[in-house]
Amino acid sequence: MNHDQGIGAFSNLDEGVEYSLRFNQVLSGLRKKGASLTDEEMDALRQILTAAAIGPAFVRRLVAEHGAESLTETFLMQNAPSELALEFLLRRHKGQ
Secondary structure, eight states, X not given: OOOTTOEEEEEETXXXXXXXXXXXXXXXXXXTTTSSOOHHHHHHHXXXXXXXXSOHHHHHHHHHHHOSXXXXXXXXXXXXXXXXXXXXXXXXXXXX
């Protein structure tokens, strides 16, 4: 696959293989730990959390590696504890 903004792939035994476009922006945003996120990074982070094709295991894997600070910043939950905010966001957008 050739995509100029990166493609993320995640293999989940329960749900199969999941793909995320704009993955370079997702990683860039996560690595910033919630500081100075661009509009493109926030949009990519919003998309990975709200997309029906991306399961909660993929999101949890990304958070385990990079932290949840950028996700909580994107969803204006930066004052809530990261773990609590992540659980809320997953229940809200992924049903878990």
